[in-house]
Amino acid sequence: MxxxxxxxxxxxxxxxxxxxxxxxxxxxxxxxxxxxxxxxxxxxxxxxxxxxxxxxxxxxxxxxxxxxxxxxxxxxxxxxxxxxxxxxxxxxxxxxxxxxxxxxxxxxxxxxxxxxxxxxxxxxxxIVHHPQWHKARELYQSGAIGKLRRVSAAFSYDNRQDTGNIRNRPDTGGGSLPDIGVYVFGSTRFVTGEEPTRILSTEIEYENGVDVWAHVTAEFPSFHYSGVTSMRMTPWQDMTFHGDKGLMRLTAPFNANVYDIAQVELHLPNAERQFYRFPMASHYVNQVEAFNASVLDGADYPCPLEFVRGTQTMIDMVMDFEKAK
Missing domain, CATH: 3.40.50.720 (NAD(P)-binding Rossmann-like Domain)
Incomplete structure (x- = not known):
């Protein structure tokens, strides 16, 4: 070898x-x-x-x-x-x-x-190979924000001018939910370790057979989720985990150090704030190195197919709920 x-x-x-x-x-x-x-x-x-x-x-x-x-x-x-x-x-x-x-x-x-x-x-x-997400999960699991009550998610960009883009074509599996829904749904699942129990509401706008704007609310065992994905809005990304003792926010959760500096903000009572910054890490390089370690050393791959299957299950739940309305 x-x-x-x-x-x-x-x-x-x-x-x-x-x-x-x-x-x-x-x-x-x-x-x-x-x-x-x-x-x-x-x-x-x-x-x-x-x-x-x-x-x-x-x-x-x-x-x-x-x-x-x-x-x-x-x-x-x-x-x-x-x-x-x-x-x-x-x-x-x-x-x-x-x-x-x-x-x-x-x-x-x-x-x-x-x-x-x-x-x-x-x-x-x-993204789950980036240290900001490991820090977020660590803070959540340590009880830093107390009992989680809501997760608020947003991820948007605007590619309306790029009509030939595969994301704008139904025949290539386009749409905001397949493209970036995986991030807002998957990161919520990664941090909390919970799976959605039901979809509460969907508001979805379509163009040419693909969703270009989607607002989804969902119930998880211990919190509610509300998030927007869009391919027709100014670029924005934010993930907020709001508990009864604190709030945790990631301001460049998905395009770390491209959209902005990767940072986890912890907001605590009495206006106390803690900041954890990761200006040098590359989730792409970390991902490849984890894959190489699995191939060469037999190490467990840290994001197995079973985990990402769960994210697609949530996307399926959203689309099935929308069709049944």
């Missing part, structure tokens, strides 16, 4: 070019070794990072190469399950961009394949 993981990227997606390929290149015990694309122009920025990069003219050609150990899949949402299964059939570990599936029950086949092959398969839910 090599002392590093040779990574291949399945497709020259913009997100892969700007975020994940650099993270793979920077991560310890990993190497950006391959890219599958038929476009020399799209391959050029990746090759600039790694001059000895192997470029394959098809996805299947890369999967057939025994030199590739793990594959990152940044394809449109509706292709994720198909290529995750193909990668594992080819003997590759696989990290798939979120959302891995469009319905929770689609996870079952991926989980079964993971278990049958013994390979590592994961969704790229990167």
């Amino acid at each position: 090599r002392n590093h993981v040779n990574w291949g990227v399945l497709g020259a997606a913009k997100f892969a070019k700007e975020h994940m390929a650099p993270a793979i290149h920077a991560a310890r015990r990993g190497r950006l070794a391959g890219l599958a694309t038929s476009s020399a122009d799209k391959a050029a920025p990746f090759a600039a990072m790694t001059p000895d990069l192997t470029v394959y003219d098809s996805y299947d050609a890369m999967l057939a190469d025994p030199a590739i150990d793990a594959v990152y899949v940044p394809l449109p949402n509706h292709l994720h399950v198909e290529w995750a299964l193909k990668a594992m059939d080819a003997g590759k570990h696989v990290l798939v961009e979120k959302p891995l599936t469009l319905r929770a029950d689609q996870f079952d086949e991926v989980i079964a394949k993971r278990d049958a092959t013994g390979l590592i398969a994961a969704e790229a839910f990167m």
Whole structure:
């Protein structure tokens, strides 16, 4: 076994070019070794990072190469399950961009394949690899905010001008809930360790068959959730956990150190405030390094498919509630 993981990227997606390929290149015990694309122009920025990069003219050609150990899949949402299964059939570990599936029950086949092959398969839910979220969970579990009564969530951006974007197309699994609902729902579940018991209300606006604005309220065993996701609002992100003894707020919860400095604010009685700042951490690099440790050392992957399946279950609950109205 090599002392590093040779990574291949399945497709020259913009997100892969700007975020994940650099993270793979920077991560310890990993190497950006391959890219599958038929476009020399799209391959050029990746090759600039790694001059000895192997470029394959098809996805299947890369999967057939025994030199590739793990594959990152940044394809449109509706292709994720198909290529995750193909990668594992080819003997590759696989990290798939979120959302891995469009319905929770689609996870079952991926989980079964993971278990049958013994390979590592994961969704790229990167935020839980960031230390600000570990600090948030630690503060919550320590009782720093007392009994949690509400979670308030917001994540928005505006891509209305980019009509060809896969997020604006129903045939590629677009919409704000599949794209960024995973963050507001998943981070709530990660910090609290609770699952929603029922959806209380939905207000969703659609364009071209995809949700572009969604307000959701939900009941959890010990608190209520209220959150907005939108692809038609000015960029904003915020997560607030409000208890009877304090309030915890993350002001750059999802695009840490890009949207703003990663910070956890703890608001306590008598105007006392505590601030925990994380200006240097990269959740993308941390994610790849955790994956590499699972491949090379057999370490448990810290965000297993079973966890992210629960987030898709909540999205399904929202969409089913909306359809039943």
